[in-house]
Amino acid sequence: MTSPHPSGQDLAAKQGQYLARIEGAATLEALEEVRLEALGKQGDITQLMKSLGGMSPEERKEKGEAFNQIRVVLQDAIGAKRTRLEKEALQESLSKEWEDVTLPGANLQKGRIHPLSQAMFEALEILGDMGFYVAEGPDIEDDFHNFTALNIPELHPARQDQDTFYFPKDAKGERLLLRTHTSPVQVRTMMNKKPPIRIVAPGRVYRSDYDQTHTPVFHQIEGLYIDKDIHMGHLKGCLETFCQRFFECPDLPVRFRPGFFPFTEPSAEIDIGCGRKDGRLVIGGGEDWLEILGAGMVHRKVLENCGVDPDEYQGFAFGMGVERLAMLKYGLTDLRAFFESDVRWLEHYGKSPFAGLMGGVL
Numbered sequence: 001m002t003s004p005h006p007s008g009q010d011l012a013a014k015q016g017q018y019l020a021r022i023e024g025a026a027t028l029e030a031l032e033e034v035r036l037e038a039l040g041k042q043g044d045i046t047q048l049m050k051s052l053g054g055m056s057p058e059e060r061k062e063k064g065e066a067f068n069q070i071r072v073v074l075q076d077a078i079g080a081k082r083t084r085l086e087k088e089a090l091q092e093s094l095s096k097e098w099e100d101v102t103l104p105g106a107n108l109q110k111g112r113i114h115p116l117s118q119a120m121f122e123a124l125e126i127l128g129d130m131g132f133y134v135a136e137g138p139d140i141e142d143d144f145h146n147f148t149a150l151n152i153p154e155l156h157p158a159r160q161d162q163d164t165f166y167f168p169k170d171a172k173g174e175r176l177l178l179r180t181h182t183s184p185v186q187v188r189t190m191m192n193k194k195p196p197i198r199i200v201a202p203g204r205v206y207r208s209d210y211d212q213t214h215t216p217v218f219h220q221i222e223g224l225y226i227d228k229d230i231h232m233g234h235l236k237g238c239l240e241t242f243c244q245r246f247f248e249c250p251d252l253p254v255r256f257r258p259g260f261f262p263f264t265e266p267s268a269e270i271d272i273g274c275g276r277k278d279g280r281l282v283i284g285g286g287e288d289w290l291e292i293l294g295a296g297m298v299h300r301k302v303l304e305n306c307g308v309d310p311d312e313y314q315g316f317a318f319g320m321g322v323e324r325l326a327m328l329k330y331g332l333t334d335l336r337a338f339f340e341s342d343v344r345w346l347e348h349y350g351k352s353p354f355a356g357l358m359g360g361v362l
């Protein structure tokens, strides 16, 4: 009786057939088909390997070696053929495909920095260089921090409803409000921290007003410097340097004009020199002045209200509107556009995020 298992001759024939088919496979898909037929889970050779389990030990030894040999031969042949086919496929695609290096590059959609953010970053960078730290306070304030502590008397027009957005009265008859300026951050800082204090407080402020130069929400940066022996000379030096650096104009004329704020004494309004050329505003030089911020020496009463001894400490404060700074620096004329979220406007007036602060390259 002949063995139910293939003889050496049969095996050699099988191997020869598979090798021929492997050699003849014209594509990677055809090669994979042959591989599955021979070595796949249900494949011919796999079945032979499985049949070893039912053999006597002697037969298993003999056939096992033979089966394994054919498996290795076929595996090697398939591997070698696959490498060749892959190389050919690559050559083929390289010879057919080409790149047109003259095509314009893909247009990356990049965002823009809003002029308001840009002006804010630039101003804070300069003030940070001078040693001011950033402080913040809440947008929703109470009467004490927004007015009373700042020596704004009960009947001051700023308290009237047309300027201030008030919330409804609470059970105790008190009403919160949206802060009308960043000055309450001065109060909060002095009440929480011992001098020396050197802070700038950027943030949103709210007033009931709307026209070409007023919006109900706008932004201010407040400054406060409290220490022993701080005087008006420090204030002048600080703001002159700030204006000249912000407007990138080293000899920008800066003028201090007497002014009035309840929370400072003396108070000043600060103007920068400007002129007009062909109907356009030019910052620096010229015969005109533009008001850009308010400042003064912190009023004794404010220091007292905030728990700072005015006989030991003095200081100066200033406040500026960031939209106004941005409009002057970048030549924008309508404040309302700042808040309309028109991407065409932003595309035009926004700054590139890849240009560093102060126009430099990062």
Ligand code: DAH
Binding pocket: 180, 181, 182, 183, 222, 223, 261, 263, 264, 293, 294, 295, 296, 317, 318, 319, 320
């Ligand atoms: N709070 C003032 C305003 O909103 C601006 C201001 C003026 C702030 C003088 C100050 C200051 O700190 O000293 O109009």
